[in-house]
């Protein structure tokens with residue numbers, strides 16, 4: 436028996452950086468690029484084997500030591516398998532808590548979230564890989580996990596690797612479509628995990644967390660441009676020291692208005708709030724000197740302004756992708772936008788929204 440599950444990548448629409456603080460709001464959308472996790476039962480005696488297609492192929496054998504999963508022999512977990520290993524470890528602990536017999540398996544993960552040369556676009560490969568792994572193991576062991584369980588397990592795995600991660604990417608990779616997300620207090624969640632275990636933490640309150648599916652805008656199309664430069668999100672987030680209360684408050688107000696505009700399918704209001712979100716990021720960048728706005732991201736936004744699209748960096752900035760929202764009824768302006776991006780060395784990515792289950796659009 437083989438089980439295969441895929442999970443989509445993501446783009447931040449607004450709320451980056453603010454959403455790192457528990458209870459703060461972001462809007463994200465899932466895109467039609469995926470990570471896929473495949474689980475097959477192992478031959479008797481073969482234990483647990485993890486495999487990723489990254490870097491030409493990486494394999495790790497794992498075994499149980501006490502209640503923990505760890506690499507067999509003295510191997511360390513390679514960075515390319517850190518999220519997969521963390522996800523398997525969390526599910527493994529849940530299996531032990533539920534007294535489910537842990538028979539051996541081979542888990543293999545692939546992703547198409549970068550280009551053919553293996554360069555990542557910043558479409559949330561770590562979250563997609565983590566969510567796909569949890570989903571595939573949940574099915575393999577018949578754990579009866581719903582979306583909230585899968586999100587929570589994937590977030591527990593994610594913060595084991597990167598404690599500051601907001602989990603917005605994990606949420607949108609779980610639910611798909613457009614999503615309004617408020618991040619939970621990850622320190623409290625981690626404390627609950629250490630104190631009460633996985634199963635109890637799945638059922639406990641997660642202060643700050645809220646997840647709300649949004650309708651996909653009908654009048655606007657999302658254009659995505661890749662700067663060609665990969666960025667390091669943890670390094671950028673770590674640089675965000677000092678008191679950012681004002682930025683976060685303004686961001687929250689802006690994203691709340693954006694959510695209302697998306698729910699009303701009001702294209703004009705959506706564009707206004709995207710412009711405000713960009714202005715807030717530009718101010719944050721100026722005050723903090725983080726390097727969010729690279730010359731190419733600035734060019735990407737300037738091209739948007741020149742054709743009447745609302746454009747901004749997506750995610751931590753410093754490279755990766757930017758987005759532009761523009762009315763579907765303006766094909767000439769869309770063509771001009773992509774032409775300007777190409778001239779500025781920005782590669783348009785032909786991405787579409789990965790719709791949430793049951794979304795009629």
Ligand SMILES: Nc1ncnc2c1ncn2[C@@H]1O[C@H](COP(=O)(O)OP(=O)(O)O)[C@@H](O)[C@H]1O
Pocket residue numbers: 487488489514515516517518519544545546548555556557558559560561562564668
């Ligand atoms: N195909 C894959 N197989 C296994 N793990 C992957 C794969 N793609 C990405 N990852 C994990 O995600 C990490 C990259 O995460 P990150 O740098 O945050 O990029 P992103 O912005 O795409 O999430 C990798 O180091 C690896 O641990």
Ligand SMILES: C[C@@](O)(CCOP(=O)(O)OP(=O)(O)O)CC(=O)O
Pocket residue numbers: 447450451452453454455557558559560561599600601602603604668669672749750751752755
């Ligand atoms: C700064 C952030 O709010 C947004 C970062 O978004 P990116 O899209 O840059 O993320 P990855 O590419 O997946 O690392 C940090 C966070 O929310 O954790």
